[in-house]
Amino acid sequence: MLPSQLLRPTGAQHQGARQPFSGGALAPRRCVDGARVRRSPGAAAPGASPAVSPAPKSESRSSAGKIAESAGKASGSRGSAMIDTQPPRGTRDFFxxxxxxxxxxxxxxxxxxxxxxxxxxxxxxxxxxxxxxxxxxxxxxxxxxxxxxxxxxxxxxxxxxxxxxxxxxxxxxxxxxxxxxxxxxxxxxxxxxxxxxxxxxxxxxxxxxxxxxxxxxxxxxxxxxxxxxxxxxxxxxxxxxxxxxxxxxxxxxxxxxxxxxxxxxxxxxxxxxxxxxxxxxxxxxxxxxxxxxxxxxxxxxxxxxxxxxxxxxxxxxxxxxxxxxxxxxxxxxxxxxxxxxxxxxxxxxxxxxxxxxxxxxxxxxxxxxxxxxxxxxxxxxxxxxxxxxxxxxxxxxxxxxxxxxxKGILPAPAHTVDDVVVPLDAALRPAASGIATRLRRAGRRVDLVLEAKKMKWAFKHAEKLGAKRLLLVGASEWERGCVVVKDLAAFEQKEVPVAELAP
Structure with a gap:
């Protein structure tokens, strides 16, 4: 199978791309003329996660101890010898x-x-x-x-x-x-x-x-x-x-x-x-x-x-x-x-x-x-x-x-994606995940940043991947049903309604 075939969405995915995006409780408010949408007092912000009660301290310590013990064994802290990391002679690894x-x-x-x-x-x-x-x-x-x-x-x-x-x-x-x-x-x-x-x-x-x-x-x-x-x-x-x-x-x-x-x-x-x-x-x-x-x-x-x-x-x-x-x-x-x-x-x-x-x-x-x-x-x-x-x-x-x-003509194919999606707040991660899903169903190659990262890192990361767009999911834009889209080739930035993100 060729790389282009691997990236082509299935029939079910095509159908999913035509359906209206539904993010449940995390669906953004409508983006209307850039105006902020009001919430009733005490209502959760779009994308906010429900509160979760912490586990009892004794249980937390017990679990942490087990994890630490397992990690110690896995890391070879007891003196295990490092395996030979080279492949058998005459064979190759493909990074x-x-x-x-x-x-x-x-x-x-x-x-x-x-x-x-x-x-x-x-x-x-x-x-x-x-x-x-x-x-x-x-x-x-x-x-x-x-x-x-x-x-x-x-x-x-x-x-x-x-x-x-x-x-x-x-x-x-x-x-x-x-x-x-x-x-x-x-x-x-x-x-x-x-x-x-x-x-x-x-x-x-x-x-x-x-x-x-x-x-x-x-x-x-x-x-x-x-x-x-x-x-x-x-x-x-x-x-x-x-x-x-x-x-x-x-x-x-x-x-x-x-x-x-x-x-x-x-x-x-x-x-x-x-x-x-x-x-x-x-x-x-x-x-x-x-x-x-x-x-x-x-x-x-x-x-x-x-x-x-x-x-x-x-x-x-x-x-x-x-x-x-x-x-x-x-x-x-x-x-x-x-x-x-x-x-x-x-x-x-x-x-x-x-x-x-x-x-x-x-x-x-x-x-x-x-x-x-x-x-x-x-x-x-x-x-x-x-x-x-x-x-x-x-x-x-x-x-x-x-x-x-x-002959000096061996190509060096780059790792490329279409979009990099970055949530600017931990509470907006589910929203960013939904956006990534929507774009992938439309057949776009999407890298979703999985950890909290600074804006400078996000730009360098998108550039390294050869991305066409950087999508920033911020709180104020999300309230208006939008995200910030940076066109990395044209050096342009604008707010785009979520419904219009996938061409």
Missing amino acids: PEDMRLRNWLFGEFAAVSQGFGFEQFDAPVLESEELFVRKAGEEITEQLYNFEDKGQRRVALRPELTPSLARLVLQKGKAMQLPAKWFAIGQCWRYERMTRGRRREHYQWNMDVVGVPGVEAEAELLAAIVAFFERVGLTAEDVVLKVSNRKVLQAVCARYGVPDESFARVCVIVDKLDKMPREKVEEELAAIGVPPATVDGVLGALGLRSVEELGALLGPESEAVAELGRLFELAEGYGYKDWLSFDPSVVRGLAYYTGTVFEGRDRAGKLRAICGGGRYDRLLAAFGGEAQPMAGFGFGDAVIVELLKD
């Missing part, structure tokens, strides 16, 4: 100022997704372990937060969202309308070595298309990524989308005699080219039985830098060449071709990819991948279902924040 930024980012993710006609879904963070355990030697399998629950079931905190999506699609079965366009923003967990932009928990934005076999799906997904980058102020000079196709490496491996059963492991190893020295990659390929001459041929082919060069190597009839050519043609039609770069070394480290693959990188090369995705047509079959064409991407929250910081 209000952090949540404002997170809500902004998630709002941008959702706005792009909805602008492309996608619907939101979610799934449990805790999933069955078998959903993520695969046999291709993927890093992600080794990085699972997994354990046996109290029912002796093997479970894991999800390290990514795509397998959960696949499970939901299988659960829907024939009832699912295709093609389907879904997106999610969910928390993921991986026990991995931490670097800048890499933590052990992160939030991931996914967009997936189910039921479209052509590269038109990938072209639409890449368009969504570019739309997001443009929304947050990035350009093709800041970010590059490196594009390839799993069929490129598959054709090269076949050309050099790599067995089909070794292909998935070759993909996982080749994906490490930007993370470790070439010599180490060569060692790992040799360890799974790839001969040195074949290693040289495979890695050499991954140095090609154009689809034309690839066509010269594999032939124009190659599926990989045809699909990449079509993708670049569509990108030109969308208007984002200058964001793309052909790079056959991009294979993605997950074994389920079958066709187009891509990664978003900062052109300066200072950060890890910003996002990545591709086509995974056989994932449902790997889970025992019927194969279905699928394509999608994952986009983490951590790296993009680092990049926006580097």
